Amino acid sequence: MPISVQNSRLVYDALKACNIRLLSALPETWLVYLIRLAEEDPEMTLVRVAREEEGVGIAAGAYLAGVKSALLIQNHGFLASINGIVSLAQLYRIPLLLLISYRGEFGERDPWQTEGGGVTEPLLQALRIPYARLDSPDQVEHRIRKAQALSESALKPVALLLCRDLLWEE
Numbered sequence: 001m002p003i004s005v006q007n008s009r010l011v012y013d014a015l016k017a018c019n020i021r022l023l024s025a026l027p028e029t030w031l032v033y034l035i036r037l038a039e040e041d042p043e044m045t046l047v048r049v050a051r052e053e054e055g056v057g058i059a060a061g062a063y064l065a066g067v068k069s070a071l072l073i074q075n076h077g078f079l080a081s082i083n084g085i086v087s088l089a090q091l092y093r094i095p096l097l098l099l100i101s102y103r104g105e106f107g108e109r110d111p112w113q114t115e116g117g118g119v120t121e122p123l124l125q126a127l128r129i130p131y132a133r134l135d136s137p138d139q140v141e142h143r144i145r146k147a148q149a150l151s152e153s154a155l156k157p158v159a160l161l162l163c164r165d166l167l168w169e170e
């Protein structure tokens with residue numbers, strides 16, 4: 001599998017450095033190593049969800065319990081979770097760090113991923129969710145820390161797009 005173990009580790013370590021102790025995820029190819037790292041780490045709770053929208057509710061519960069969390073999803077999962085984001089996280093001002101595998105951007109090889117990739121950024125903009133792309137290892141720690149800080153201070157969702165250039169080794 002051409003997914004970068006090293007860059008997945010950088011992302012995971014940056015999440016832990018932000019004191020994130022709970023990750024919600026649905027299995028996804030680009031996220032396989034991040035999920036595996038969480039699964040093997042006794043300091044991290046991994047909640048496997050059946051639908052991405054469940055992760056929004058789990059993040060809300062974690063926030064109310066004083067636990068920092070993040071949601072690992074594919075961009076099609078982001079599309080599926082919009083109702084929970086709008087009617088729970090945004091409405092009740094719940095910090096929500098979204099790490100979205102950005103499928104369907106330049107270099108995409110799977111035609112079924114391209115439509116979701118084409119609408120991810122316009123939907124983030126329409127929902128007024130601040131976002132940044134993670135496409136280089138040297139920006140990972142800094143951008144994750146800044147995204148988590150903004151999510152907590154503004155009490156709202158913030159997204160990081162995990163790009164092909166970061167997660168793939170070609």
